[in-house]
Amino acid sequence: LPNRRFFISEINRTLIKNGQLQPCSMFFIDLDKFKEVNDTLGHAVGDKLLKVIAGRLNVILKSRDLICRFGGDEFVVVVPGMADINKCSQIAEVMIQQLNRPVEVDHHSITIGASIGISCAPNDGKTAEDLLQHTDVALYDAKARGRGTYTFYSEELGDTIKLRRELEIDLKRALEEETLEVHFQPLVNLKTCGINTCEALVRWNHPSYGDVSPESFIKIAEESGFIEKLGEYVLRNAMLQCASWPKNVRVAVNVSSVQFVRSDVFSTISRLLDEIGLEPHRLEVEVTETVMLKSFDDAIFTLNQLSDLGVKISLDDFGTGFSSLSYLHQLPLDKVKIDRSFIKNGIADSRSYMLLKGVVELTKSLGLNVVLEGIETEEQLSQISRTIKIDEVQGFLFSRPLPAHDIRTLLGKAQDQLPGAAEGQTL
Ligand code: C2E
Ligand code: CA
Ligand code: CA
Secondary structure (H helix, E strand, C coil): CCCHHHHHHHHHHHHEECCEECCEEEEEEEECCHHHHHHHHCHHHHHHHHHHHHHHHHHHCCCCCEEEEEECCEEEEEEECCCCHHHHHHHHHHHHHHHHCCEEECCEEECCCEEEEEEEECCCCCCHHHHHHHHHHHHHHHHHCCCCCEEECCHHHHHHHHHHHHHHHHHHHHHHCCCCEEEEEEEEECCCCCEEEEEEEEEEEECCCEEECHHHHHHHHHHHCCHHHHHHHHHHHHHHHHCCCCCCCEEEEECCHHHHHHCCHHHHHHHHHHHHCCCHHHEEEEECCHHHHHCHHHHHHHHHHHHHHCCEEEEEEECECCCCHHHHHHCCCCEEEECCHHHHCCCCCHHHHHHHHHHHHHHHHCCCEEEEECCCCHHHHHHHHHHCCCCEEECCCCCCCEEHHHHHHHHHCCHHHCCCHHHHHCC
16 A cells, blocks of 8 residues: 555545545544554564455455555545545445454454544545545544544534644643642531541633633543543642641542553552652542443452552442442442432432432441532522431532632631531531
């Protein structure tokens, strides 16, 4: 197959008339698991695999179609004279199906899979370079949507991906320049009306877009491979702050499931605890059940190591996703945090009330502490706390997440001055 430069000149030579690309469709094909094959089975096997893949693509295509190996595991195909969405979809589906079939190389049976980006001239680009760039954008989306699929380029997609890439670069810079902030939200103990835990929540104030929601930039960090760095940054800052708080207050830090897969969370945490001189029981790690879905054995192993060290573990956002009850006794948990969605729509109807009550009772009967998230009104608090035995509550009623300085002031205050505390005392 021809290489990149030859390919671009070939497209220009055969398809450009009067400076404009003639109708054609471009497919950007990226093999999903090629790196793993190279890393585990070696380059010789990787090379043979690429030959088989190229052969399969050649069989699908007609002789006037152009095909090129574009990079390590990327192929680009141009089909002249065709810009029909249905036909393009058919071709993409056949390619994906063919590249999903196992390949036999040196007695290994390898299933590789592929993602495809598609764009069509002249609508999506009038030069080979434009079309290539847009096909690449479409590929980016196909990969982000979970691989083994295809995406057509559109202008909106182009804008979204452009913004996404811009945010990725800016977030990397914010991390290097240490301009991300960590805020803290207190959890209020309903028995004592005091605060024993504050949750660390990362904040990013973008120079042009203002505050970006952590949900979106955490996802970017996870997908772009710097969640380990971001996670360590938050852990370090949160622990440093906690070291300056009263001794009976611990800090809870969200640890992304991707961090568990990509890095050694246990060594990072134990190193930071040592460095900062914080006692392990003053750190609480918040994980969601996706940690179990991503790598069950590794996650249990790491969480047990942390728990043995004395670090507290809580299961976050319980009640969303699968909420498998078996996780409650397979993980070394201290706390379960019940997701805000349970009370967001009110617990006025008896079914949601019974559901919440049931989940809390079950969790308590396993000896775990229960936190209810997202309490915003006095009414919600009194409605729940009258009949349901919850240990801690967290929500805007008590306090929004606050900058480090303000949380220190709040922790220094007499705890009965907390908003909502008077209500708590009457429980
Ligand atoms: P989460 O772990 O469930 O954190 C609680 C979220 O609920 C926070 O949103 C908090 O501001 C919000 N919240 C608290 N009380 C109330 C309330 O009464 N009403 C409403 N409507 N919301 C309330 P935030 O800070 O936007 O964070 C969103 C999510 O982003 C977090 O959900 C967590 O999953 C993730 N996140 C935040 N910081 C970090 C971090 O440092 N690392 C990781 N891995 N994830 C983080
Ligand atoms: Ca959390
Ligand atoms: Ca939560």
